[in-house]
Amino acid sequence: MNKKRKNVKFAYGAVLLTVVFLSLLFSRGNKGYNVILISIDTLRADHLGVYGYHRDTSPNIDALAKDSIVFENAISQASWTLPSHVSIFTSKYPPEIYPYNLSANMSDDYMASLARKEFVAHPNIATVLKGNGYSTVAFTSGGYVAGRLGFENGFDIYDDSYMQIKNPAPQITSRAIEWLEANRTNKFFLFLHYFDVHCPYEPLPEFQKFYLESQSRFNLSLRCAELDFSKLRFSNDEEAANSSDVNRIIGGYDDSITQVDYYLGEFIDKLKGYGIYDNTIIVILSDHGETLYNHTGSDYFSDDFPTGYAGHGFSLFNEVLRVPLIIKYPGSSHQIVQERVGIVDVLPTVLDILKMDAPFNFSGKSALNIERDRNLIAVSGRVKDFPYGGYAVFNDSHKMIFKERKDGTNATFLYDLGTDGNEVSNLGSVKPDISGKLKDWLFYTLNVMVQNVAVKGHEDAAGTRIVDMEDILQNLAQQGYFGA
Ligand SMILES: [Zn+2]
Numbered sequence: 001m002n003k004k005r006k007n008v009k010f011a012y013g014a015v016l017l018t019v020v021f022l023s024l025l026f027s028r029g030n031k032g033y034n035v036i037l038i039s040i041d042t043l044r045a046d047h048l049g050v051y052g053y054h055r056d057t058s059p060n061i062d063a064l065a066k067d068s069i070v071f072e073n074a075i076s077q078a079s080w081t082l083p084s085h086v087s088i089f090t091s092k093y094p095p096e097i098y099p100y101n102l103s104a105n106m107s108d109d110y111m112a113s114l115a116r117k118e119f120v121a122h123p124n125i126a127t128v129l130k131g132n133g134y135s136t137v138a139f140t141s142g143g144y145v146a147g148r149l150g151f152e153n154g155f156d157i158y159d160d161s162y163m164q165i166k167n168p169a170p171q172i173t174s175r176a177i178e179w180l181e182a183n184r185t186n187k188f189f190l191f192l193h194y195f196d197v198h199c200p201y202e203p204l205p206e207f208q209k210f211y212l213e214s215q216s217r218f219n220l221s222l223r224c225a226e227l228d229f230s231k232l233r234f235s236n237d238e239e240a241a242n243s244s245d246v247n248r249i250i251g252g253y254d255d256s257i258t259q260v261d262y263y264l265g266e267f268i269d270k271l272k273g274y275g276i277y278d279n280t281i282i283v284i285l286s287d288h289g290e291t292l293y294n295h296t297g298s299d300y301f302s303d304d305f306p307t308g309y310a311g312h313g314f315s316l317f318n319e320v321l322r323v324p325l326i327i328k329y330p331g332s333s334h335q336i337v338q339e340r341v342g343i344v345d346v347l348p349t350v351l352d353i354l355k356m357d358a359p360f361n362f363s364g365k366s367a368l369n370i371e372r373d374r375n376l377i378a379v380s381g382r383v384k385d386f387p388y389g390g391y392a393v394f395n396d397s398h399k400m401i402f403k404e405r406k407d408g409t410n411a412t413f414l415y416d417l418g419t420d421g422n423e424v425s426n427l428g429s430v431k432p433d434i435s436g437k438l439k440d441w442l443f444y445t446l447n448v449m450v451q452n453v454a455v456k457g458h459e460d461a462a463g464t465r466i467v468d469m470e471d472i473l474q475n476l477a478q479q480g481y482f483g484a
Contacts, residue, residue, distance in 0.1 A: 033330055034280040035129060035189045035350060036271075039088070039145075040260055041081060042198045042312060044289025045074070045324045047257055055210065057257040060265030061284060067328045068282070071367060073340040074325035075394060076288045079380045080313045081144035084287035084343065085193075089124040089151070091347040091362035094379045095449040116150035123359045125347050126154030129189040132356060137183070139175045140193035141168035155191075162195075167204050167256075169196045173263040177270050184274055196260045197290075199311060201252030207259040210251030218245035246293050249310050253292060279330055281353055285343060286323040288312050294319045295423070314380045316392040316401045317423050321378050327367070329353045340373040340394060373397075377445065391446070393438045398431075399423070400438040412439060 045051045048058040050065040051072070078084040083094035090097070126136045136155045138147075141162035145151055152158035159175065162168040176192055196203070203211060264284075271277040293308035295317055312320045325341065327349065344364035351358060352366035365374075373396060380390035380403070390403035397418035403411050414427040414435045428435050 032187055032279065033354060034184075034187050034276060035134070035354075036280055036282045037088075037125070037189070037191045037346075037350075038264070038282070038284045039085065039191070039193045040197055040257075040284065040286050040324075041141075041145075041193065041195050042288065042290050043257065043260075043286035043324060044319055045286075045322050046319075047254060048324055050326070051324060055254055057254050058261040060261045060268060061324075061326065063265075064268060064282065064284065064328060065326050066334050067332060068326045069328075069332055069335045069337060069368075071325035071327075071337050071341050073338060073373070074285070074323050075321050075340060075342050075374075075376050075378060076286070076323045077342055077344050077376070077378050079288050079316055079320050079378065081287050082149065083379065085145055085151070087342075087344045088285070088287070088346050089126070090122060091344050091364040093344060093363050093377055093449060095377070095446050096363060116148070124154055125350065126189060126191070128154075128347075128351070128356070128359055130154045130156075131359075132354075133187065135183060135186045135188040136191075137179055137188065138191035138193070139172045139179075140191070141165065141172055141195040145193045166200075166202065167196050167259065169194055169260050169263040170204075173267050176267060180270065180274060180276075184276055194260045194263075197253065197256045197286075199290075201249060201256050201310075203252060203255040203259045207255045207262070208252075209255055209258070211248060211255045212251070214244050214248035214251055216242070216244040216248040218248050250292050253290065253310075281327070281329040281350060283328075283346060283350065284324060284326040285346065287343070289318075289320045289323055291315045291317065291319045314390065316378060316380050316390050316403070318399075318417070318421070321392060325367075327353075337367070337370065339370045340376065341367040341370055342374055342376045344376070345370075345374070377442065391442055393442050395438055395441075398434055398438065400435055400442070402439060402442060414438070 047053050047055075049056055049062040050058065050070060076084050077087040078094050083097065086092070086097055087094060123131075126138075130136045137157040138151070138155050138159065139162065140146075140151070140158070140160045143163055145160065146163070147155075147158040147160050151160075157179075162171055165171060172192055172194060176190060179190075201211075268277065268282075271280060271282075290310065290312050291308065292310050295315065296308045323343065325343065325346070342364060344362075345367040346364070348358065348362045348364050349367045352368055373394070376394045378392040378394075380392075390401065393400045393402070397416050399415045399417055401413040401415075403413075412428050412435050414431055415423045415425065416427060417423075
């Protein structure tokens, strides 16, 4: 090597050292990590291998889980897409964003406009990371995760052009890879939203396995398209699906999971190939699960679904609320967390890993420091002409569901998840004291949340939350509503 080359090399080394030194000087904590948030819409936890499913639906997610913290009991804060994703992005409960109350009759557009208002007025995961120097990009495929609803706020690129595609995983994944190919040198926040597992569960031909095992040629598309919420009836094909039909439905659902998993495998291989896997936080979750004929009509206080149904939105049973939550970060190793957490905890957890200060008071908290089950609230759908409102409250092993009946009266159901994970035995009349306390707590908390909404976006001029949800939970615990 001649002297000139040597000098160039030395100068290059000095510049590199200076850059490293300056970046250490000006960065706090782990701000150099990339963040990838992957939402697989409608994916219930118990249909993944890593969560104990009997079919091998998810080899690539299972492999990622070996490097990750796996939250065994992660609960979504809503049974449908829009409020659930808003909770993920903002760490707020849906009633803090929407004026939920049982008499409200809110249109789809109205709720969408509220979501947009919320996003524009307050920080979310994208604006926080953007403010910390991240490139921010999203490729999404579900209607309610549209940029126009406010999700685009904080993103350099928000590409939601995959909404009309039935099986979008190939396109979403290749766009993400294409983007990484050109842009991975700056730290980035990448949000991917896959809609493949959503009804009608008709996977691409190469993934149709369990789907074809059933003799049934049941066409779920009709049901997805024609479910008439105003009547809570299927307007077509009101005959209950028989067991062969249900097998086909579940087969298609499972094959769709394998489809997304396959493309995620391809994506993760690329991250490794680019040498950025180790330096990247990867969060895999879902916004809600799916009922696959797990409960029948009487469970919903209605005789409209004599043998159950496939879908989500108004059910608050755990097949809809229990979602996967898998978090890999630099230095993480396989760990299973049994304590209950919520998707409202996702943003605080990511910022905790990044050692970034919270820019506002979250309603969630970092899932890395959970010492006991979180007390949580989830809400069901109130959208379009859908007539029922409902809430689920989780406290210790108990879960209370409070729902409106079609005739305007209310019903309270209580389950002990410790002994009745499938929510079969309603203990409402056996343990009226617990039901009563949880109901009191629910309405007190909802009232505070609605007040928070009423005080223009939850915060005073100094940016302090008027009422902090964690304080409320703590206070009520001291009053004997929780624990012991
Ligand atoms: Zn969804």
